[in-house]
Amino acid sequence: MRFVLASASPARLKTLRSAGVAPEVMVSGLDEDEITAPSPADLVQALAIAKAAAVATELSMADSGDVAGDVLVLGCDSLLEFRGEALGKPANAEEAVARWKQLRGRGGMLHTGHTLMLLRNSEIVDAKTKLASTEVRFGYPSDDEIDAYVATGEPLQVAGAFTIDGHGGWFVDRIIGDHHNVVGLSLPVLRTMLIELGLGIADLPAVST
């Protein structure tokens, strides 16, 4: 079974590999700004579907029809909902600093949309989409600590401008939910989708040891 991760996120790839799974990576040329939805929770699901569908289409076009095997495509998208707003990646260091001055001492909800598509002979034969939401409670870093954190570059790469692993770990006091979901991919959600497709973790390509 081929397994394709439709995401450029190194954190998602690392999560899968640490859990024993070696996906292929294909990044869709999707224009994310084209997609809108009534809420952050709806939006991450719409984007997860769009990313998976874009890569599934590319796979189908590349395939001349004589590839008989099954292919799983996983699309994911994450956003931090904070005071009703959806926060993606900060544009630059100044924005990351300004955001942290708002986030500190407060809480947000990290939403990740997950879409798992099953392709058979280049046709999408099944697809599941699931949302996972994890509540995040931020600590209260000082201005100096925020500057030092942003200077690491980590907050510039991620939705909501915070990392739960790495240097951001000092400033996330508490979460309620799946911590891998905060990184961008809930493993229990992926496992549930696999089971719903009649598959299991053991069907995914294993990291070679």
Added chain:
Amino acid sequence: MRFVLASASPARLKTLRSAGVAPEVMVSGLDEDEITAPSPADLVQALAIAKAAAVATELSMADSGDVAGDVLVLGCDSLLEFRGEALGKPANAEEAVARWKQLRGRGGMLHTGHTLMLLRNSEIVDAKTKLASTEVRFGYPSDDEIDAYVATGEPLQVAGAFTIDGHGGWFVDRIIGDHHNVVGLSLPVLRTMLIELGLGIADLPAVST
């Protein structure tokens, strides 16, 4: 400022290093079975104190008195409280499998005791001890999934026979609290102890980049 981690745990070292801190590692020859306490939460704190004190004593003995600098020593100990019992590392693969058949679908509380001691001229001049407790809700792996997970060897190395990172991530549905605490070291707790000692993250030796 020297910073000594009084623990052999690779997960604790990795947590600190990912957060930008490069500790020295010194493992005490402490006989943990000698130490008892009325509850798992009390026990991890007693063990954290004992580990830090044992390493502080070794440092003082090694020091002939002419080392003027400050040294911070961090001791940690973790246990999973499950149905009133304290679970440490499983003795072998069979025990890990048996435990998982009890844990699945249920929840436990992962306690980590943290002690931070400040040595000045070989004397302990200040010490803080703090407990962090994170609720963990387990998924329901099948018997085959449990066998495959235990075969990775991961559950044999850790308190409670589960890893939240790595292969165990599939089977931890939800936590309430700090996820680094589950790995064995709460960064927000360490930061609070530093601040209480009049110090900060920036006083710790940084990972060289």
